[in-house]
Structures are given as structure tokens and as C-alpha cells.
Amino acid sequence: MEDQEIWVDKSEAERVRIAVNEFKEKLFLDIRQYYQAEDGDWRPTKKGVSLPADKLDELKTALEKLQIPETPKTDEPEASPVPSPEPSEKPEAPPEQ
Numbered sequence: 808m809e810d811q812e813i814w815v816d817k818s819e820a821e822r823v824r825i826a827v828n829e830f831k832e833k834l835f836l837d838i839r840q841y842y843q844a845e846d847g848d849w850r851p852t853k854k855g856v857s858l859p860a861d862k863l864d865e866l867k868t869a870l871e872k873l874q875i876p877e878t879p880k881t882d883e884p885e886a887s888p889v890p891s892p893e894p895s896e897k898p899e900a901p902p903e904q
Contacts, residue, residue, distance in 0.1 A: 822849060827860060834860035 812826035822841045827834060839855030858866065 819843075824851075828857075836860055836863055836866070 812824055815823045815825065817823055817840070820843045822843075824837070824839050824841055826837045826839075828837050829835075835857045836859075837855065837857045840852045841849045842852055844850050
């Protein structure tokens with residue numbers, strides 16, 4: 808089987824590689840972070856995980872259960888936080904003991 812891979816850019820100098828690899832006649836799903844070296848080549852880091860391919864359906868089911876909140880689109884400005892209103896009165900001083 809020919810290895811299959813997809814690259815997801817994390818930043819200008821970091822990428823995540825998602826691949827199906829064969830090792831010792833078994834298929835694995837490999838998700839690994841890569842960095843761009845000074846010479847321009849992409850090199851793997853220790854950050855990643857390899858799962859037996861038979862766990863792919865279980866992983867897909869788990870990912871579908873995740874509820875990730877929507878993030879603002881990059882072409883829209885982020886909403887600035889609303890300042891809290893100024894109190895109209897000064898709070899009362901605690902009673903003296």
C-alpha cells in the first residue's frame with residue numbers, strides 16, 4: 808500500500824501531518840507535528856501519536872462527539888470586550904466592629 812498523507816498548517820513554521828502508513832505489514836494512522844528546519848526541510852518532532860488503523864472508526868466517532876465552539880472568522884474583526892458599567896454609587900463601608 809502506498810502511504811497516504813494530509814498536511815495541516817499550524818503556523819508558518821509548524822505543520823501537522825496526518826498519514827496512513829504501513830509498518831511490519833500493519834496499517835497505522837500517524838498524527839505528528841513537524842517543524843521547518845533552517846535548511847527549509849520539514850522535520851518531525853516527538854509530538855504526535857500513531858494508532859492502529861483498526862482504531863480509525865473509534866477515533867472518528869470520538870471526534871464527532873466533541874463539541875468545539877465556533878471561532879471568529881479571520882476576515883472579521885474580533886469583538887472587543889464590553890467594559891463593565893461604572894457603579895452609580897460608592898459601596899457602603901463595612902460596619903465598624
